[in-house]
Amino acid sequence: MKIRMPEISQVSYIVENLPYGILIEDSDRKIHTANQALIDIFNIPLNPEQMHGLDCKDLAAQIAPYFKNKDQFIETLNKCLISKKKQGPFQLELISNKYVELNYIPYYSEGAFLGHSWCYADITVQKESENKIVNQTLFFKNILNSIPADIVLFSPEHKYLFINSTAIKDPALRKWMIGKTDYDFCAYRNKPTSIADERRQKFQEVIRTKKGLQWEDQMINREGKQEVVLRILHPYINEKQEIEFLVGYGIDVTDFKEKTLKLSEEETKTNFLKKQIKNIVFTIDSKGFFEDINPVWGNITGYSIDESIGLNFLHFIEDQQIMHQINEFMNDQGRNDFSFSFQIRTKTELRWMEAYILKERYINQNVKSIWGMLTDIDEQKKEQQNLISAINKEKELNELKSQFVNMVSHEVRTPLAGILSSVELLQITNQNVSEDLKDKNEKYYNRIKDQILRIGDLMNDVLLLSRIEAGVIEALPSKIDLIKTLKQFLFEDFNINDSETIKMIIQGKPKLIPIDWKLMQHVFTNLLSNALKYSKGKPKPVLKLSYQNDGINIIIQDYGIGIPKQDLNNLFTPFRRGSNVGNISGTGLGLVLVKYFVELHNGKIEVTSEINQGTIFSFYLPYGI
């Protein structure tokens, strides 16, 4: 079947009207047909008819300068001509900023080469939009790269799709990371996989919840500084509600953090100053009118600062005398500062304040203003007053107690004296009783006497102690001859039958000593009667007075039962007695008084003791009190 070819004129029409630039050549490279579109692309100053029969080589040379890359154009042509096979499309850029696409189509008829056609398509619009997309991509890439934050994209499999240059600076490494995971990175950097594990965990949480996650990483940067990085991992969810990719941000928030910290520090400071400063600070002018006051003023007085500024400081003072003193201070050029306590007149009450005011002067010494600080001491003052009244009450009570004890003691002492004298009379009449009864009676009478005297001693001690507690006892020393006083004391006052049995030794040159004998005689009564009491049947106790340069050392030594070591510490505690005293009577108060009275004379008392060897009390009294 013979194919019916269209008429040549019809083909020409088609070529003429195709939107491509067409150039048909015969095998001798003479132009057979060139359409208007081709002429338009290259701005050839001929019409299609004039083109017919022209040499293609000449045309190629003529249009070559229209290409931005002339050599590329000629090379492409030659490649096609040599191959004589269908080639293309080749994209070429013209100097007119147009883009053309070139297709080369050779014609063969029954194996014989007949010629070829060059087909140029103007793809400028297409190319431009393509370029636009490339540029836009570049633009966004640049933005992402220039953002001072780490930005990465992850595939839902947690592989890196994109990494910006902030995240990884090295472009080779950045490229390498694409398609890799954090585990690959850890392996590459020889780091423990714990970081990768942690990130993977967070990644999976985002995948699971389809919600963004943020956290802060604390790390040490290469300069060794502490860095805080805020990390955000956010999923991009498409219309099908699938996670298409994930965006990870990392923002260095160290500075921000530091600023926040500083800000909160400032806030803390301000709050501290506001809340913790409890003092009123103010300035007044040289006449006493307020210039400036801090807010504490309002809290304490109840008056606002606005209504107080312009008022006189003295207006808030109750006490006329204090006002007078302040006026005096303000007018006295020689004085710089002044401290006083006063009651401030607040809106509701009078409060005790401690004040300190200070003059600020000009160079010419005139007073510029006066600075002041007030401390609220109202509660302290009230507490102090409560304390004083409590102390006074206690003193009164103690005084009452000692009066009571004194009264009772007097009321008891008189009948006791009656009993004692009666027993003494019985002892006298006992002389006439038969021998077998006499000794027994004597023993009992002595016991009664002993007990009566003990009650007397006890009342003595209790009264003294209560007077000490009431604080009414003070030493009124006068210079006395201690040796003479002691001799007389042993003879006249010492309530023991055998007062002669005490051996007195004197060392050094005797001097007059400042002693309140009324008090000191209790010391000697107690120590000497103890020495006798606890050493019955043993060698005589010794009373040694040793006059030294600055004072006298008095030693009372016995050879009696001694004091157990564990009792020595409690010896001067009320109602404590040695654990080995047996049935020897005593009040347990004597040594308390001894210590107190010795100390009242600025003396010091010491005791050493050895069981069944004896006890040594030694005390030192300075000549000058």
Added chain:
Amino acid sequence: MNKKKIAILEDNYVMSKNLEEILCINDFNVEIFRSISRARADLSRYNPDLIIADLNLADGHAGEYISELRSNKKFHYKPIIIMTGLLDINELHYLDIGVSKIILKPADSRLLIRIIKRLLNKPSIYLFKKLESFNNLFK
């Protein structure tokens, strides 16, 4: 009659009687005055060598009476012993007005006898004391 005479100024019956007995046994002549008014009326007549007085008596305080006695020439040098149950008396004051010795009740009678004998042997002892305390005021 060489016995020394002792006046007891004491309103407590038991005490005064017992004291009288003890002193008599110790060879003293004793007379008891139960009130200050009795003493004012009769002490001069009795003319004791030594006086023992309680401080609190039914009709007054013995302190004033002692001052009174001291201003009387007859009793200028007579030793006076105070026996009291009061603990917080101002000893200096009594020594100043001329009391020779203050004894606290209850006291061993042997001590009392000892003091009495000493005072009777050396009646000027109380003056010593007075001087001593007088001097103390200027130290």
